[in-house]
Amino acid sequence: MNPVDSTRASETCAPTSGPVACAKCGSRVAGICAALDMAGLEEISHETRRTQVNPRDVLYHEGDSAQSVVMLTRGVAKLTRQMPDGRQQVLGFRFAGDILGFTTRRTFLSDAEMLTEGQVCRISRRDFEGMLARFPATQRRLIELCSQELAETQEQLVTVGRRQAEQRVAAFLITLAEAARRRNQPHDVLDMPMTRAEIGDLLGLALETVSRAFTALKKRGLVKEPGGHKVELPDIPALAALADGDMD
Amino acid sequence: MNPVDSTRASETCAPTSGPVACAKCGSRVAGICAALDMAGLEEISHETRRTQVNPRDVLYHEGDSAQSVVMLTRGVAKLTRQMPDGRQQVLGFRFAGDILGFTTRRTFLSDAEMLTEGQVCRISRRDFEGMLARFPATQRRLIELCSQELAETQEQLVTVGRRQAEQRVAAFLITLAEAARRRNQPHDVLDMPMTRAEIGDLLGLALETVSRAFTALKKRGLVKEPGGHKVELPDIPALAALADGDMD
DNA sequence: CGGTGTCTTGACGGTACTCAAAATCTGTGG
DNA sequence: CCACAGATTTTGAGTACCGTCAAGACACCG
Missing domain, CATH: 1.10.10.10 (Winged helix-like DNA-binding domain superfamily/Winged helix DNA-binding domain)
Known part of the structure; x- marks a missing residue:
């Protein structure tokens, strides 16, 4: 089987310290699935595709239709914006437990590229929205993560600006x-x-x-x-x- | 009556183009209350304090206990971080319809200061959380606003960095x-x-x-x-x- | 062991910072 | 309406920090 092929997630995508521990990805990380109970995890696991990824693998491109959300369960990625002159701005690095590519817009706002080998869980935007609708706790958790990401980006702005x-x-x-x-x-x-x-x-x-x-x-x-x-x-x-x- | 005194909001805080129009603040702005129906607006209006604010008025300070959320309904504000050497980094400017001071943390992450005269609606964090719990649509709207703010901050980072x-x-x-x-x-x-x-x-x-x-x-x-x-x-x-x- | 990519170090130049002073704007009161 | 004071803006001159270019050292991997 090709290592980049998607596989049904027999274990869940959740690297979590939440209500339940994850069978395989036991790291104590604050992914969104931390907000799911056992039943929720079981349900979601059927809607995700787990993938092995390698350095330089691109998870998505800026401007691509944002049809899926990526949960990084192992490894390090960078989010970048390409400048017209070929240079790039790195918006931030992302680690196990982070959600990549969630947006309320139609398209992705940055490129996402792996720095290391690792593992990601992809879920279609449809299913992701469905999860939010069915498990209110995940919505609160998403607000928390988004708010955290905003705080980090603001800190980054202070660093670069002053x-x-x-x-x-x-x-x-x-x-x-x-x-x-x-x-x-x-x-x-x-x-x-x-x-x-x-x-x-x-x-x-x-x-x-x-x-x-x-x-x-x-x-x-x-x-x-x-x-x-x-x-x-x-x-x-x-x-x-x-x-x-x-x-x- | 002191112009800085808070007053019961007989009209709502919502400068909105949402399901219902706001009696007094008729501007078509995408505040969080855009996600509220008539009943929701009525309910929330009892929990908010509307205040007239002036240039240089500070809405909150970095580090202060984040006990309330501020909805800016008129005027322009700046969010800043003070550096130890007395200089500051402006994180962004905020306009009518924007939410200021929402955070999942215990304290505010920046100062907020008015540049112009204007009007704000304050709601206690308790009541704000209550609103989120009772009106699921406001939670989705908050995710939208937070995600939007993140996108703007990232764009800002590109500007300053490159x-x-x-x-x-x-x-x-x-x-x-x-x-x-x-x-x-x-x-x-x-x-x-x-x-x-x-x-x-x-x-x-x-x-x-x-x-x-x-x-x-x-x-x-x-x-x-x-x-x-x-x-x-x-x-x-x-x-x-x-x-x-x-x-x- | 060679090849490629990354890192280090040096020299030079440019963009933006600092300091300084003049000009303009804004609001206030005569 | 005008004069004045304070704040803001503009402009200039000199400097410092960092970018660019270039060359060599180092590390990693087949």
Whole structure:
């Protein structure tokens, strides 16, 4: 069977810490299915297609008809907007438990591309809307997730609008640690699968500037890179202080 | 009676084009109450306090306990985050029909301050949640509004992250025109109550840079300022093209 | 072990920031 | 209606931060 083929989800899509635990995806993550009870999970599982995805796989394109919603259950993705001159703005990175591609518009508002291998659950927009209608708790949960995403994007705006290069990179590392914490992963040694260029496209910086900022942060002893797409943050409070401009 | 005193809303808070028209606030605006029927409007009107507000009035502060939700029914407000060094980032401007201060968190995530005189409807968070519970349509509407706000913030991120000064100002003017269009106002001559400094704090620019960009846009014939906090945009398509970098 | 992609470092230039001063606008009161 | 004060805007000059270009180092993978 082709690894990219969709398969009936015999286990559910829900990486959840909610009312019920998920048989296979046992990670304690706040997906929307956290709002479903056992019966809801059983029902939804028949309407989702689970797919293995690989680095550089595109989950959807900006402008495509938004016919389905994607639940990321494993791996890291980036949401991007392409500029006419070929550059891109990364709107944010997304992790296990996040919902991608939900919109009230007709088409997707960004590209979504995997950075790592991983796993996604797709559900048709029709079925997704049906779930919202039948399980009111999922609607509240969606509001929560949307509101959370808005808060993160606003924080991102502060970073890009009012911080300088080294502060921006520090702020990025803090949000990365925060994302790990929410997924109950160790947050002093983090996976960091994104390249300097992608971090630059997130922060509104050239990749060389990101590289110089990393070098500077390492000199300060605030960052270590043991290799293998890992970062170590020995002093998160100091890093946060730097991001907020409380030191230099 | 003190003009800042709250008054029982004998008419509703809803500036709406929804199922019913609002007796006093007849503007066709997409507030959340657009999702309410006549009975719902009647019920909600008893739980809201309508207030006259003036320029520089603060609707709430970042960090304050988020005990109420504010519906802006007239006027323009700005949402800001204060930086430790005294500068600020404007997260966005808000207009009649917008909801301010809704969050799933315990406290507000930004300051909200009026730029013009106007009118707001306050509802306690308790009652707001009650409304969501009793009128499912308002929940869907809230998802729509939240999703819309997210899209606008992402667009803002693209502007700040990947455009240069003149393009940023052009993009700002386009969103201003777009906001006017949504409120069914003329979108070639717009109210622009914000100062150069506030526009700079929105776009991540110094106020002088904003001023220079306006001068340049006027030289190109893409912007006119007739005075009285108005802007005229004689060629919106050309302005949009400039914002997207399709010309220089 | 070679090839490719990523990262680092250096040199230079440009865009936008800072500081400063003049000009314009706005509202107030004579 | 005009004068005045404060706020806002404009314009100029100098500078700093970061972008661009380029070359070399490093890491990863077949």
